[in-house]
Amino acid sequence: MKRPTRTEARNARAAAGFLVPFLALFLLCFIAPIGYAIYQSLLKVERTGPLGLGGRTNEVWAGFSNYTHALEDERFINGFGRVLLFGAVQIPVMIIFATALALLLEAASARWVGFFRTAFFLPYGIPGVIASILWGFLYVPGISPLVEMADSAGWQVEFLARDTVLWSIANIVTWQFTGYNMLVLIAQLKAISEELYEAARIDGANAWQIARHIKLPLIRPALVLTTVFSIIGTLQLFAEPMVLRPLGTSIDSGYTPNLHAYNQAFTSNNQHIAAAEAVLLALVACVLSFGFLRLVGRGPRDGRDGK
Amino acid sequence: MSQQPPLRHRIITVSLLSIAAIYFLVPVYWLTISATKNTGDLFGTFGFWFANPHPIDYLHDVLTYDNGIYVTWLLNSLLYAGVGALAATLLSAAAGYALAKFVFRGRETIFNVILAGVLIPGTALALPLYLLFSEIGLANTYWAVLLPSVVSPFGVYLCRIYASAAVPDSLLEAARIDGAGELRIFGTLVMRLMSPALVTVFLFQFVHIWNNFFLPLVMLNDSDLYPIQLGLVGWQGYADRAPELYQYTVGGAFLSVIPLMVLMGVLQRYWRTGLSEGSVKA
Amino acid sequence: MSPSGLDRRTVLGTAAAAAAGFALAGCGSDDDGSGGGGKERKKGQQVTLDFWSWVPGIEKPVALWNRKNPEVQINLEKVSAVNGAQYAKMHAAVKAGDAPDLGQIEYSVVPSFLLDNALADLSKLGADRYKSRFIGWQWQQSVFGTSVYAIPQDSGPMGLFVRQDLFDKWGIEAPQTWADYARAAQAIRKKGAWIETFSATNGNRFAGLVWQAGGRWFDTKGDTWTVAIDDAPSLKVADYWSRLVDEGLIKTDPDRQNAWYKNIQTGDIVSWLGASWGDALLVGNAPKTAGKWRVLPMPQWKKGENAHANWGGSTTVVFNDSAYPKDALAFAVWLNSAPEAIKLLIEGGYGFPSATSGYRAADLEGRKAFFGGQHYSRVFTEAGKGVDTSWKWGPTVDTLYQRLGDAFTEAIADGTSFRSVLKTVQGETINDLKDKGLKVAAGPGSASG
Missing domain, CATH: 3.40.190.10 (Periplasmic binding protein-like II)
Structure with missing residues (x-):
């Protein structure tokens, strides 16, 4: 190894100066809680004294018993199955929807583009809980003007029934995030040079062919990005089922893994099991998003210096 | 000049876009109508039309209920999102710049760890974070929401990509030869070159914090510290004991959407510019 | 601090x-x-x-x-x-x-x-x-x-809120027993309305119903907690409501949610097994039905008994x-x-003050006009005196409600009996207490014990 030159030493000092503020907080708000969660997930509470009241409460080593507990909990596992199904359907639908809107907006005449883009993007600014309260009113039979209108057209719809409620949640998520994903895609489309289209047109390609063969391949990186974020978002599904749950009888306390962990911690006061569930959730999220990136053949680092 | 597509195409395009617009706007329309109803009418009348509207009175009720706590929530939301996003942007810019333009040992490791942070669900962190913050006496303070909000691994990621591409080494060297300090170079030259990415990071983080429900839910007890959506959910949760709260929840939701609507409308073009840089290289 | x-x-x-x-x-x-x-x-x-x-x-x-x-x-x-x-x-x-x-x-x-x-x-x-x-x-x-x-601080003695105008119009007597109540449910159903909804997720109210019937979910024996979610009175209550649901005499939507408020307004649901604090809720959500409501004591299992229960507080x-x-x-x-x-x-x-003095009954009847001038707080005061005082809560009640909610929800969807719900939840609750590191056994009344 060669000795660091003076430039390199200076570099390292300056770099540290720029990095330290972020890293300190990153350590505090990401690394520390992960470590803490892992630590907590390996403990359990042991009580002594009659009825567990008034005796000593000790946190003792539990090994992996909290993990087995979580993995043996049918509701928790079912929650994973549910969000995976959800993701497998909702993410492609939303991404296709967003892509279609982006391509259509690109093709539309300029005067209306601003209005449409704003209309599509608007729901992104509405927090998930508010969106769920709002859609909740549009789902509940007897209140919902949508159900009322469908009824008078002779069409029976039940948004909150057992086999439809998952897709009613999917609708809320799609409603909220399609516009955002569309915007990311539009941004990428704008970055494609106009000359490329011009050349294609001169070669006799029609609008459809240009979209299919030029635009789509070029927005692939943006598609990957939005998909990965959607996967992470899907695994975190929480606010929507939490808000819709009391409205009907189709959503149980472990509808999504996140809701299950939350209830373990907040309803049952089982911090250690909740910690184990949080760790499992983070693990699955990492595996799935890295897995997806691997599948589409690019690590997240590949494009890092744009070369 | 590109030629106009045929009329038939344009009609089809606009119709499809209009249908989509209806989909996205219907709930907003419902919200607007419902904000003019009292609790009884909210449950008893057709949702897509007015019934006995008193918008001014009702919104006044929302703003003054419980000593005007709604206004406090609104200001809190603006504080969390505004200050949090600003700080997040600065930190991300500095870190991204350092990772892009300085060579040092462990650089790639640090970057990879930060990247993994992007992939960890924020909700999985909130609970352990709460216990940690309780330990150091930060839970149930403004800091409890602000501190985690200023950490944006995605921001660092975007800033690094952007800085690699947009900040030429030669310029940095020239500035150094002129005797400028590193901080000065960053504060003037680098920040300016990176401004499109910074706008993106700011907006992304602003909306992210504004919409974040789980973190404040876990961190805050005192309703004087609540951001808006937490307050509204609290109102909704208590509405079975105090029914007028249904009306206030809906009215409050309507009011809370307005500032974001304006922000979305005005800022989306800036957003677009910045995002293209990030995602092109993503 | x-x-x-x-x-x-x-x-x-x-x-x-x-x-x-x-x-x-x-x-x-x-x-x-x-x-x-x-x-x-x-x-x-x-x-x-x-x-x-x-x-x-x-x-x-x-x-x-x-x-x-x-x-x-x-x-x-x-x-x-x-x-x-x-x-x-x-x-x-x-x-x-x-x-x-x-x-x-x-x-x-x-x-x-x-x-x-x-x-x-x-x-x-x-x-x-x-x-x-x-x-x-x-x-x-x-x-x-x-x-x-x-x-x-306060309590929530339970009572039966009814739409007296509709009961009168349809010639339905105030139900004094649960048998009367079931007959009333039938009569009301014939008129196209519903007497009540069985809210799967409302563990509080179900606990109240069991409490009234003389059930005793939690108790202690030496240094051991005993659990009897499926004791005889609980099973009696479960069977009763299970039958009403099976016969299609009551709805199964949640109460105190959007759809329920609508039903209360329109008279599609004409009564509610609620508690003293429910007056504000009806007044606020169904203002147009003012004057039509009355409060009755909870129906009894045996005629002439005076067993009551509490919900909330x-x-x-x-x-x-x-x-x-x-x-x-x-x-x-x-x-x-x-x-x-x-x-x-x-x-x-x-809710209803826990203090024995320091207020007048009239103070608690601020919404008398809504109940046609009835001195409705008297009903709740009386009910408060008939609450079985031996009822005890265990250390995992919120989890218990959640489990009941999940199990009732599934039972309603699958058409299985409520009896099995209690059996399931009994087992789960015992495990929950074990998970907490407690000594636990099935209570003497438990059917599975």
Whole structure:
């Protein structure tokens, strides 16, 4: 190894100066809680004294018993199955929807583009809980003007029934995030040079062919990005089922893994099991998003210096 | 000049876009109508039309209920999102710049760890974070929401990509030869070159914090510290004991959407510019 | 804020310290000497106590106290009560050694806080001398062993709200027994309306129904908790409602949710098994039905009996971490028994006072016009006297409600019997207590025991 030159030493000092503020907080708000969660997930509470009241409460080593507990909990596992199904359907639908809107907006005449883009993007600014309260009113039979209108057209719809409620949640998520994903895609489309289209047109390609063969391949990186974020978002599904749950009888306390962990911690006061569930959730999220990136053949680092 | 597509195409395009617009706007329309109803009418009348509207009175009720706590929530939301996003942007810019333009040992490791942070669900962190913050006496303070909000691994990621591409080494060297300090170079030259990415990071983080429900839910007890959506959910949760709260929840939701609507409308073009840089290289 | 010096504890230290604090029952030997429960306030010394509550309107009595007691200032923090989040916060704060001095806690969760050694033993602070100011059974709800751990604030005696105009129009008599009630359900169904909805997720109310029938879900035997979710009275209640659901005589939507409010407004649902605090709810959500409602006593299992139940209600507790528990207790007692405080609480719309005096029945009937001038608080007062006082709550009640909700939901969807729900939940609850590190056995009444 060669000795660091003076430039390199200076570099390292300056770099540290720029990095330290972020890293300190990153350590505090990401690394520390992960470590803490892992630590907590390996403990359990042991009580002594009659009825567990008034005796000593000790946190003792539990090994992996909290993990087995979580993995043996049918509701928790079912929650994973549910969000995976959800993701497998909702993410492609939303991404296709967003892509279609982006391509259509690109093709539309300029005067209306601003209005449409704003209309599509608007729901992104509405927090998930508010969106769920709002859609909740549009789902509940007897209140919902949508159900009322469908009824008078002779069409029976039940948004909150057992086999439809998952897709009613999917609708809320799609409603909220399609516009955002569309915007990311539009941004990428704008970055494609106009000359490329011009050349294609001169070669006799029609609008459809240009979209299919030029635009789509070029927005692939943006598609990957939005998909990965959607996967992470899907695994975190929480606010929507939490808000819709009391409205009907189709959503149980472990509808999504996140809701299950939350209830373990907040309803049952089982911090250690909740910690184990949080760790499992983070693990699955990492595996799935890295897995997806691997599948589409690019690590997240590949494009890092744009070369 | 590109030629106009045929009329038939344009009609089809606009119709499809209009249908989509209806989909996205219907709930907003419902919200607007419902904000003019009292609790009884909210449950008893057709949702897509007015019934006995008193918008001014009702919104006044929302703003003054419980000593005007709604206004406090609104200001809190603006504080969390505004200050949090600003700080997040600065930190991300500095870190991204350092990772892009300085060579040092462990650089790639640090970057990879930060990247993994992007992939960890924020909700999985909130609970352990709460216990940690309780330990150091930060839970149930403004800091409890602000501190985690200023950490944006995605921001660092975007800033690094952007800085690699947009900040030429030669310029940095020239500035150094002129005797400028590193901080000065960053504060003037680098920040300016990176401004499109910074706008993106700011907006992304602003909306992210504004919409974040789980973190404040876990961190805050005192309703004087609540951001808006937490307050509204609290109102909704208590509405079975105090029914007028249904009306206030809906009215409050309507009011809370307005500032974001304006922000979305005005800022989306800036957003677009910045995002293209990030995602092109993503 | 809570006593200083508690912040630097380690995680493990906290739990141990909390336990030690409990063993000494708030007598001032916490780990670092600087804070610690049970200091005697010096005369003239000013202290501030934190109080976490979520009750709307509670700020008024607190403000009154603060005006009258410059030396003991109460700092009220309104906490969110969504999905029981307030309790999770209190549990976490206790764990972190950061608990407030005072808290608002429902009767049913008091044991879960005892499990965390979180509550100060009020008897050691001399609380027993205030016992006579409160309704006996409500005081008893928080007595464990020989000590009391909470000052009762309010209760929710149950009653039957009915649309008297429709009952009259259809010639339906006020149901005195559950058999009458089932017949009424049939008659109402013939008119195209519903008598009630069985809300799968409403564990509180189901507990109330079991309570009335003489069930006893939790008990203790020596150092062991006993659980009997499926005892005979519980099974009787489950079978009764199971049949009503099977025969299509009642709905199965949740109550007190959007669709239910609509049904109450339109007269599609014509009665509600509710509690005393339900008056505000009907008035606010179905204003156009004013004058048409009446309150009846709950139907009985045997004609002429007077068995009643309670739904809701809460207490004020003093946390073990409080530096000045005596002052905290003084506030808790004042808040829940001083006439001036009760008056403000009633205005804010809380439940039925736990105090035996200091208010007039008329104070509780602010919405009399809605009930056609009926002195409806009398119904609830009477009901309050008929509540079985031996009912005890266990340490995992919120989890129990959640499990009941999940199991009832599935039973309704799959068309299986409610009997099996109770059997399932019985097993799950025993496991829940085991998971908490407790000794547990099936209760003597349990069908599976």
